[in-house]
Amino acid sequence: MDTPTGSAEARARAIRSAAVRPILAPGRFYWPAVLGLGALVLLAVAAYGYQVVSGLWVAGYSDRAFWGVYEADLVAFIGVSYGGALVSAILRVTNARWRAPLTRIAETTALVSLLVGASFAIVHVGRPERLWEIVAFGNLSSPIVWDFYAVLTYLVATVIFLYLPLIADAAILRTEPGPTSSGLRRHLYRLLALGWTGSTAQRRRLESAIGLIAILIIPLAISVHSVLSYAFSMTTRAGWHSTIFGPYFVVGAIYSGVALVIVVVAALRRAYRLELFITPRHLVLLGRLMVALALGYLYFTFSETLTGAYSGTTEDLSIVTTLLAGPYAPLFWLFVVAGVIVPIALVAVPGRRALERVVAAAVLAVVGMWLKRLLIVLPSATSPLVGQDWGSFQFTWVPIVITLGATAAIPLGLLVLFRFIPILAIDEMEHLMGSEAPAAETPKKEAEAWLAEPG
């Protein structure tokens, strides 16, 4: 393998060959992986078809458990997409140079998980064929309509955010000799490159555009997750009707999102042999960011629980009791321990095998945060508003299969997309790392400088 420590030319060659390897030769595990994940997605589609024909009762709903798994999925999958957007945007805005090998993976993950998350809006409604009415008859005082436009705007921004840095890369692939610039792909890259020549004027314009969208996507993502929380907090139900829900959801989204970026980056790094460019150091730094967010989320959870418990009003207290000592207690404490405290400990405690511990922490955080979303949705959706009888959500195979299929759709989407777009931002890497220290050491110095002087 080429070593990036040689001449600038050799480094550029190494970057290009690593970036296009998934396009040219994705490896012998590629098709088995795509088929396996595709089968899971197809199973989920079949389960959805069954649900459409039979009605939503097959997914375990009832009048006293009117929201459940799909609503948790919607929040969780859109939530994780924030991680990709944020990692890339924050690192761009703060001009952290070690970001270069991560941005493409992060931005693609953001787009794919957002598409998967938004599709739960279709799965969750009783009449999916009428969703167009939100545009045609939209009632602007409805949080669902706010959700729709917030997610739509964010989706457009995510596409632009992925596409802009891709322009220069497409131009490189367009002119690169070899199989990447033949047939369909040649047309695709020519289209995507938009006549990019790499002139100073073009480069200046592109950089200011990327800078602008990187700044814009931060408030956009905050608005999406705030508005998602409003669908809950605008009601009068105990446990949902809470003023901290906006920031609570935002921090939860970033926490789970950074965790997903870690998982995806670690997996792709291994699968496509990107170890030369993405070092354990990168993942450890992302792990530290994740721990900061985990502490933030723990604080919000504590704050919410204490407020609900202390005033002792019947409805608030019943929700808190259900979570801390009632039927949902095992899941709640599982979330607190395995979803927050263990991940923090895995990353924060120094020692050997830091990389493995960060990845394990990230997996726990992603799963734990999904569980937490379920624990936000279910107690308040099933708590009695008249009388004392709780409703109950019946877990059936349908939402489980659909949720697993949606989970499989994220790696599937990434595997397919990286057959067409380079997995590393070639142009950006060449510019940020080309004439400097070896890539393997750059991140550490840069990152420490960045961490020492945030902002």
Place this chain on the structure above:
Amino acid sequence: MRLTEAVACGTPGWRARPVRAPWEQRIVQLEEALTLDPTAPGADTMAGCDNVPRPPVSRRRVLQTAAAIGVTAVVGPLAERFVQLADAAEPHPVADMSAAPAGPTRRWAMVIDLRRCDGCGQCTDACQANHYLRPEQTWLKVYELTDASGNTYFMPRPCMQCENPPCVRVCPVGASFQTDEGVVLVDQTKCIGCRMCMAACPYEARYFNWADPQPVPRLPTAPSPEFPAPQQKGTVGKCIFCVHQTRYGKLPFCVEGCPMGAIYIGDLNEDVAANGVGESVRLSTFLKDNDAIRFKEELGTRPRVYYIAGHGQDLGY
């Protein structure tokens, strides 16, 4: 133009389609079949609607005539039902509302006297049978609750028909709406089934069609917001204060079905209410004298359903 007038005129109302329900069209056809000339001298017209003259014969008489000459078989069971109700409703003061001028609209209200309710559940049964609901769809649900001293009591809960309805506010497509008579209805041909209204309702008064609706016998009417039978899978349904009954001066099914006379239907404009055992009251006096309260007053929803508490009940006033 108000909804009721719009309906009476057969002009587009809350949707871009004629709101004259097919069952009303049947009645009109029936009137025509009985050669009642709508343009005959004496045919009066309704305020704000002069394109459809009103026949000079009351609907009740038309229907009784129809029944007498055996047209019932053609019109179907609903007409039969009208005839029965028309007779049953004869002694009730509310029944005469059908003759009232169509000027200012009704402001429908309900009073539930908890002192009389013995929890028999016949109100729920009547509601479900006549709206063709599944057993779990209790648009009017009778809760068995415990008061502060440990005694149980029963509390029927219809839709509160809030004047400030949280469910209407959160509906993304305007499928939930409020008529100017103060009744919250659902257009099940528009509802996307997101259940945001179920989250917003503080009274658990909304019911989803999680599965195929209850089979419905042949009805002379297509489903409409005012008579949503059969229910539509994947949409929300709720108590509609039986607007399809009250418009014609008939009692809602639950009021009619309550053998204790615990449920009164009334009009805040006319200031009168009546129950199913033939009693009528002056509404304002009745509410005041009995210290009537509204459920969860503190939420600011301004329900149109009033409760008269018995002893030791906490309804949140």
